[in-house]
Every structure is written in structure tokens, then in C-alpha cells.
Amino acid sequence: MPQLNDVVARVTDRIRERSQDTRSTYLKRMAQAAEEGPRRAHLTCGNQAHAYAAMAGDQSRLAEGRAPNLGIVTAYNDMLSAHQPYERYPELIRETARKNGATAQVAGGVPAMCDGVTQGQVGMELSLFSRDVIALAAGVALSHNTYDAALYLGVCDKIVPGLIIGAATFGYIPGLFLPAGPMTSGLPNDEKARVRKEFAKGNIGREELMKAEMASYHGPGTCTFYGTANSNQMLMEFMGLHLPGSSFVNPNTPLRDALTVAGAEQALANTLLGNDYRPVSQILDERAFVNGIVGLMATGGSTNLVLHLPAMARAAGVLLDLQDFDDLSSATPLLAKVYPNGLADVNHFHAAGGLGYMIGQLLENGLLHEDVKTAAGDGLNRYTQEPKLKEGRVSYEPGPRASQNEKILRPVAEAFQPSGGLKQLKGNLGHGMMKVSAVAPELHVIEAKARVFESQQAVKEAFQKNEFTEDTVVVVRFQGPSANGMPELHNLTPTLSVLLDRGLKVALVTDGRMSGASGKVPAAIHVSPEALGGGPLSKVQDGDLIRVDATNGTLENLAEGFASREARQPDLSDNSHGIGRELFEPFRRVVGHADTGAAVVV
Missing domain, CATH: 3.50.30.80 (IlvD/EDD C-terminal domain-like)
Structure with a gap:
């Protein structure tokens, strides 16, 4: 790999030095918790009987404690289009666990509000605080001490940051985030924006505005513009908590389901009872957060993450400040034009080469840390690969070496602008x-x-x-x-x-x-x-x-x-x-x- 960019190296060293005490204390606590072994070993027989009472055919396997038990923390609701696909995930995960001689349980649910519904409404005043409620709810879900790894089902604005805070707090167990994917493309985003401005001017009525909005937000999955929800999905891939290439695969497709199965299998392998113990605490270090900020800048992502990333990092003992964002922005070229920074939506971005191509470009130019742990294995280079469906299962191939549409996605040498967003x-x-x-x-x-x-x-x-x-x-x-x-x-x-x-x-x-x-x-x-x-x-x-x-x-x-x-x-x-x-x-x-x-x- 090429030498790391001087600014990226300097910011990383500064964060590491600033965080030395808090990170050291955090890692000591996580190591102590991990040394106690699989969580269920510390439950009494009565504790365990309560936890397994409703698990029917899985009870004996759970009681033996020799196979991993996955805890599912879900933000499912069917008011939020991005989260509606999660309704099917628990059964798919349980079936996958059983086929692999393991078990899975829904550990708990966390709230998931839609900022699209509450924009301009009183409910928006609860939005930011919902992140902290989600972190607390994830803590309650995992407090039962019966899980060897956690699968986090969340996509949108405050949900992923809240789940990350919860995952970092329980950082002695492995964790993996399973995305739901974006809805298929509807009314172009620039046309939606035009209609909104015409309504603001008083040139059209509410009926025409409603028609345009419904044509934009028309099915399950994330909204297709590059807002906070899709910035979150980018972040999880850059930080190694998704499977490679999984962020922008549409819901309810064979590849989406296969990625969910593969994610459950990866989580099983990452447990202390599996083949390759990978706790969240080892993944969420200063290099992972720097990679996430670089991804934010290279994609022109959401300003909300300037709030969320410092809070997420603190939960893992890593201290970020605004100067870190500013310095990394100055060193990171803008490689994508996705609405509102361009006309394309995230489906077009994914088709043009997506995150795999972008990560490859940034790695080749020394703008990312490659030597990181991820939920999928060691090294960020894994995230340049592209998932394909072969005989019903996920198979990885090398990702595209060239952008498929340079109006949307460009190489570093021909970036839209030399600095980030x-x-x-x-x-x-x-x-x-x-x-x-x-x-x-x-x-x-x-x-x-x-x-x-x-x-x-x-x-x-x-x-x-x-x-x-x-x-x-x-x-x-x-x-x-x-x-x-x-x-x-x-x-x-x-x-x-x-x-x-x-x-x-x-x-x-x-x-x-x-x-x-x-x-x-x-x-x-x-x-x-x-x-x-x-x-x-x-x-x-x-x-x-x-x-x-x-x-x-x-x-x-x-x-x-x-x-x-x-x-x-x-x-x-x-x-x-x-x-x-x-x-x-x-x-x-x-x-x-x-x-x-x-x-x-x-």
C-alpha cells in the first residue's frame, strides 16, 4: 500500500495522543469483560430458564452453551420506510443460526423516528435526543448477558449513531450492522426540489406537492438522496462494521437476503466460540474513526455526522474535535456528486462503482488506513470487493477499477474538488x-x-x-x-x-x-x-x-x-x-x- 497521507497520519496521531488515557481505560475494561468468557456461563439455571423459555427447539442448544447465541437489536417499525424491511430479518437470522448449529434471539427493540415525518414539527425537538435513548435501549437489550455477538438492525439518522454508542459500550462482544438498503429510484430529486420551491412561492397547491412527494418516497428502503441515513451506511462500510459492498443493495432482493445470511454467519465466526474473535472494541479505534471522517468528506456527506461521530467515538474512548474534521476535509478530495451535491441518487452512485470503487481510490492514494480490523476480517482492502450472488450465496469479486459514470463518481486524480465537503x-x-x-x-x-x-x-x-x-x-x-x-x-x-x-x-x-x-x-x-x-x-x-x-x-x-x-x-x-x-x-x-x-x- 502507498504511504499514508501526511495530514491523515498527523490527525490520527493527534487523536491517539489526545485519547491515550480514555482509550486505555476503555480497552482495559473491555479486556476484563472478555476474559470472563461467554456471557451465558455466568447465569444461574433459573436465569437461563427464563431466557430460553420461549425458544422451543433451540432450548437444549442454548442450555448446553457450546454454540454461539446471537442477540438481535432491532430498530424495526413499518412507519419508517428504511426500517420496514427489517420485519423479515429475525426469522432469516434464526434460520441461518440453526443451520450453523447456533441460535439467535431478538434481544430487544430500540425506537426509530423518521426525521422526514417530523421536519418542521414539534416532534423534531426529540430527534437528536432519540440517539441517546437508542443507546440506552440497546444497553437494556444486551444487559441480559446471554449473547456471544450482536447483530444491529438500523439505518437512519440517529439510529445508527445510537446503536454504535450501545455497541461500543458492550464492546467486548463482536457486533455487525446489517443494512436494509435504499428504495428504488423514484421521482428525480432535482424535480422534487423544484416542486417544493414552486409550493414555497405559492405557484402550486398542496395536491401537486403531495403527488411529487409520494412519487419520491414510494417504497421500502432509505430515501435515495445522500442525507444522514445513507451517510450512516457509508460510514459503517468505511469503519468496517458492514459486510463489504452491502450498504446500497435494494431491499427484498435475493442479494439483499443473501447478505443478511452472510452477515449472520460472519457474526457467528467472530465470537469467542467461533474461529476469529473480533470484538467491537478492537474495530472502533482512532483509525476507524479517521477512515469514517475521510469517507464523509470524500462523499460530501451529512452535516449531522459532525455531531454524531464525536459522541460515537467517546463511547469507545476516542476523543474527536472539530479541527480533526476541518483538517481531514482539507486533505480529502470530493469524489462523488450525489443529490443534493449533484443530480444522481444513491442507486446511481452504487451503479457507478459505489463505495468499493471509492475506497479503492482512497486507499491507492494513501488517504485511508488499510491496516484496520473489521467485522469481515483484517484490512480495509476487503471493502474494495463487490458482492455477487452465486448459487444463492454471497461470493466476492474484485470491484470495478474504473468509474462507470464520471458525472457521479471520479478517481482522485480527477476529483470534483480538491478538498472535502x-x-x-x-x-x-x-x-x-x-x-x-x-x-x-x-x-x-x-x-x-x-x-x-x-x-x-x-x-x-x-x-x-x-x-x-x-x-x-x-x-x-x-x-x-x-x-x-x-x-x-x-x-x-x-x-x-x-x-x-x-x-x-x-x-x-x-x-x-x-x-x-x-x-x-x-x-x-x-x-x-x-x-x-x-x-x-x-x-x-x-x-x-x-x-x-x-x-x-x-x-x-x-x-x-x-x-x-x-x-x-x-x-x-x-x-x-x-x-x-x-x-x-x-x-x-x-x-x-x-x-x-x-x-x-x-
């Missing part, structure tokens, strides 16, 4: 991130007067009143994790896009989040410290001159005397009740800052 911004307004991969170069620097709002609904109302008539920096504050759970502000994308189409220069600055599908609007997001508690955004006033500079990485209020102003104290009483918000008041009190992952449980 995210940029850190710092200044007297705090620090945050901007996704620049879809933002036109002429919009990378915007200096304009501020309009200050405290909800996205207020922004939309001002738009409907035609109040935006000049270049504007839209500041939406008190949207941070302790204020209201840090909801996505995706509903602003069509509105602000219309202003750009009118020739205005517009930027968004917020302590909230944007969707993983945030596109051409320059948006400084996750600004920390958040406005609540006296963060700089709480001092901004209408008319302040704001400079958002993604070229130099700065975020500044240029108004004289800005720093000496008193912070605004908002009335947030309405944020504390309705649609379950009462239950999450303790989370809002103790949640961490956005720049360290906005985490509750780690």
Missing part, C-alpha cells in the same frame, strides 16, 4: 461547521446585515410578507441542544433557495442543525456556544453586519460594541411540553455542547 468556521460568533460541497463558490463568502429570528416559522412568515429584499444573513437562534433539543431546520431550505434564485446573497447562521440533505444555501450550523446561556448569538441584533467566510473559515459580527452587549434571555416555556417534550426536560438540562457531540449518555 465541510469547513469549520470560527470567530466572535462562536464556532460551527458549513457544508460547502453543494454551495456555489461565489457564495462561500457573504457579508450582509442580519435578520434575527427565534424559530424557523418566523423566517417563513417574514418570507411570505416579502420582507427579504436585500442580501441577508438569517440568524435563527435558541435552537441548540439545551434550548429545544437542536431540531433540524430543513424546512428553511426551500425558502432560502428561492431567495438565492432571486439573485440575493443569503446565508443562515444558527445554533441548530440542518438536514443531512442541506444543499446550496450557505449555512453556518451547530454554532457553539449556543445562544441559551449567553452564547454570542444571543447578542446579535437586526442590522448587525455579519461576515460568513467559508474560504478563510471565519464567522464574525462586525458591529461595533457587539461583545459588550447583554445577552438576550428568551422565554422558552413553550418548549417544555407537548408531543413528549415533558419527558426530555432532564436531557435538555444535562446535554453537552454541539462541538463535542451534544451527548447525554457519554
